[in-house]
Amino acid sequence: MNDADESALIDRFEPGEAGLVEARDFVSAEPFVFESGQTLPGFTLRYETYGRLNAARDNVVLVCHALSGDHHCAGIHSLTDRKPGWWNNLIGPGKAVDTNRFFVICSNCLGGCQGSTGPSSSNPATGRAFGITFPFVTVRDMVRAQKRLVDSLGIASLHTVIGGSMGGMQVLQWGIEYPSFVRRLLPMATTARESAQGIGFNEVGRQAIMQDPEWHHGDYPVHGGPRVGLAIARMMAHITYVSDASMDRKFGRRRTGTAASSGAAGHAYTFDVQFEVESYLRYQGEAFINRFDANTYLYITRAIDHFDLAAASGSLEQAFSKVEADTLVVGFTSDWLFPPEQNRAITLALLRAGKRASYAELKTDLGHDSFLLESEELYGLVRSFLS
């Protein structure tokens, strides 16, 4: 890819926006050996780019997405597209990740269901979706696959790798796996080892999916499958992404229109939706089943469960011993899924390993999803770390 290609691609939509963007597919025809020992003859990663690669090819920011995220992190796909990419507030011309300066890459992870090869992809051997015959994926597998994409673009080093939640896990893995390739790491709202609580929530979600009679051991039709189980998994997970305080501010105990006007003593006595928070969570569940694959949910949550940087090396400090990049870890006070102490632990281990690392803790009451939300303080941190 050269500047002319990029110029054709990035037809700036309006000032301050990444503009009209187009997803592309990177196809690796080389065999890929997963950490599990299983193999695929090759794979596809769907990705997007924003901004232009400079002549020195040293202005690349790689964005890693979270569990249910994808490659579309900024801009819009068409003029009628009402929803920009998931990190559009952070990434764009003049924004904290300034696409006037940086060439930004984001890819759907290996094992994902938004265009990259994963459980919902067709298995050439059978003509049906892989389902649970797909190889088990780890965060390290995601990073190793992503490296092939980056290499294919003729990039010799990454200025920064940035991401929150599972994206932050990939950021840390990049620093360990390819130490000399990465100059800056910016993990947010993440952990170096998935906690028992985190595994527990993931397991409840998986059980909701796998115990749904429509799951059929992972062999379900494209538009069918365990939609009920996946919706329940998502409803629960959504609660873990926000906070008590933010839910109270957003919904409190407000009733829905119907419920507010019926029932004695202001109660609507029913198991149907009564409270706005119920309506909202049901909507979150419904919306999710239309864009996400249930088997993929099993795989990605399992990848998160397996994430434990210290396990392979004996200690986190030892795991970080190879890191060459500068690291800024960002934690959020109200994040109870990957709480501040887990983010501080990353920073401390880097410092003990003699690395350049700093930690910023932002006071928010928005919970885990704080890394996605509009915050001038966060933008300022990102901007200055990238300078």
Add this chain to the structure above:
Amino acid sequence: MNDADESALIDRFEPGEAGLVEARDFVSAEPFVFESGQTLPGFTLRYETYGRLNAARDNVVLVCHALSGDHHCAGIHSLTDRKPGWWNNLIGPGKAVDTNRFFVICSNCLGGCQGSTGPSSSNPATGRAFGITFPFVTVRDMVRAQKRLVDSLGIASLHTVIGGSMGGMQVLQWGIEYPSFVRRLLPMATTARESAQGIGFNEVGRQAIMQDPEWHHGDYPVHGGPRVGLAIARMMAHITYVSDASMDRKFGRRRTGTAASSGAAGHAYTFDVQFEVESYLRYQGEAFINRFDANTYLYITRAIDHFDLAAASGSLEQAFSKVEADTLVVGFTSDWLFPPEQNRAITLALLRAGKRASYAELKTDLGHDSFLLESEELYGLVRSFLS
């Protein structure tokens, strides 16, 4: 009931234990009008007592249970009974709630499924379980039903009403509903209004049950029903009863026996149980479906959703204006389901209403269930408040 009855009943098992206890049924043959306006011609409450009612009939401690609790809070039912009542560590001869001194009553709440009239009870009109034709129950209904039981025992006042979680809600409701009847209130790990987050978790549990194809709109056979959905609801809820720290201490990332010995790089790549925390949660789910009714879970969680003491009176301070009892509120630092601030808010509102109230916050890392756990500090607080 007189002392001789009690003496026959309480055959002391061993020093310091409430001993062999027997559950009894209180049958109210008077019609009961629920807050919803629905009625029942009468109801049964199953209950237990420990210790002896004194001549003045003024040594009564009433214990209120939480969502999945019951009337069996101390002692054992037979010499082969391996598990004592759920608050046996707190209640017994010489214990914090000293049954040598107090006559302790605990009843399964109205709407419950452990012997009291509820959705799993047989509807005399049909000969089948009420299911979701049972009237909607509120915390206030539970308290009003319990009052009939207490009256039937010839008791003129309560020395103390004590309980945690939904039990704490009942404690507060007792103080408001029957102000001159109650001398001391001891609510723990509770709230004066269920939060949006709490309603959200309850709703996810209800959806898991109601979307289970075996639910059949609540009309399922006694040993059948939405067992999968109920188990999933319980697995999720269990996580909310403990804490990140306690789960990490108890399970960490330890693998189960099978998983620890298989798979590359120490991973067992499977969606079956790999981690001890998964095994534990599945066990919690399985154990629950054998002792709890799914429709009852819907009703009791809905009662919790509806709990909002301020709603009826305009403000919490106003709601507490009638209270005559002394109140000690106990919160636990690691309780994120009914966090310390919600317990402090109760105390502050009582104080603003000019009542005698104090607040104790215990530093634990055991989460919401801290009120059930062995803690000399908690015992000391309870003991001195009851003196």
